[in-house]
Amino acid sequence: MSGSSSIKVGTIVDLLANRFGVIRWWAWDTDEVMIGAILTQQTRWENVETAISRLKADRLATMAAIHAANVADLEEAVRCTGFFRIKARRLKALAALVMDTYGGVEQMAAIPTGKLRASLLTVNGIGEETADSILCYGFSRTCFVVDAYTDRILHCAGVREKPSAIKDLFETVLPVDLILYRQTHAHIVEYSKRCCQKKRCDECQIASLNG
DNA sequence: GACCAGGTCCTTG
DNA sequence: CAAGGACATGGT
Numbered sequence: 342m343s344g345s346s347s348i349k350v351g352t353i354v355d356l357l358a359n360r361f362g363v364i365r366w367w368a369w370d371t372d373e374v375m376i377g378a379i380l381t382q383q384t385r386w387e388n389v390e391t392a393i394s395r396l397k398a399d400r401l402a403t404m405a406a407i408h409a410a411n412v413a414d415l416e417e418a419v420r421c422t423g424f425f426r427i428k429a430r431r432l433k434a435l436a437a438l439v440m441d442t443y444g445g446v447e448q449m450a451a452i453p454t455g456k457l458r459a460s461l462l463t464v465n466g467i468g469e470e471t472a473d474s475i476l477c478y479g480f481s482r483t484c485f486v487v488d489a490y491t492d493r494i495l496h497c498a499g500v501r502e503k504p505s506a507i508k509d510l511f512e513t514v515l516p517v518d519l520i521l522y523r524q525t526h527a528h529i530v531e532y533s534k535r536c537c538q539k540k541r542c543d544e545c546q547i548a549s550l551n552g
Numbered sequence: 553g554a555c556c557a558g559g560t561c562c563t564t565g
Numbered sequence: 566c567a568a569g570g571a572c573a574t575g576g577t
Contacts, residue, residue, distance in 0.1 A: 379559095381557090381558055381559090382557095382558080382559040382560070383556095383557060383558085383559050383572090383573095384557055384558080384559090384574085384575090385557050385558085385574095385576070386557090387575090387576085388557085388574075388576090389558090391575095420574070421574065421575070422573090422574070422575090423557085423572080423573045423574040423575075424559090424560095424571095424572045424573055425572090425574075426572075426573085427560090427571090427572055427573090428572090428573095431560090465560085465561075466559090466560065466561080467559095467560085468559060468560050468561085469560095470558080470559065470560090471559070474558080486558085488559085489557085489558065489559080490558060491558090529558095530558060534558095
């Protein structure tokens with residue numbers, strides 16, 4: 342991890358903060374964050390919100406309810422997010438961990454971050470990004486979330502690293518501050534959607550960091 | 553109609 | 566390990 346990468350990351354964080362200021366994001370309870378984290382995999386956010394509304398209407402928007410629900414009912418509620426069969430199964434798998442292993446979301450809040458992360462990663466369908474989203478937005482842990490947009494924006498800046506290295510970069514550069522972690526991730530998504538239409542863009546403001 | 557969306561898993565070489 | 570395919574609906 343080079344020093345210039347750290348400087349670029351710091352510059353990007355400041356630049357985005359000045360550009361967007363405060364963004365409200367994922368002001369949901371822990372159960373809904375878990376559900377949303379799985380449903381948003383490779384899927385537009387608007388479709389996820391539709392599915393969450395549907396789950397709420399069906400009284401299926403909690404881990405306890407999902408644990409008890411029929412897979413077919415779950416599938417129907419999350420159909421609009423695509424990959425609906427696999428996502429219904431993933432929701433069931435997460436709910437099984439939450440309810441059977443811990444006895445509920447509240448009990449999980451007492452688990453240290455590293456152990457909780459490892460535990461989430463044992464669930465089929467939960468990878469690094471999904472786990473970190475749940476930790477950051479659901480359990481208020483300072484885990485920096487690296488998604489496709491984060492990779493894209495760093496690529497614009499000329500930083501090419503694996504997701505795990507990008508996560509380390511941000512967690513090294515940023516002060517340990519939950520709100521800052523959340524804001525920065527939200528800023529990156531916002532910037533990428535508005536300014537980097539193409540997956541690989543070399544003409545945006547971030548790209549100018551390459552000199 | 554083509555292409556893509558806030559990933560992850562499984563299978564091959 | 567890296568690469569390729571599968572999973573599937575909805576919006577542009």
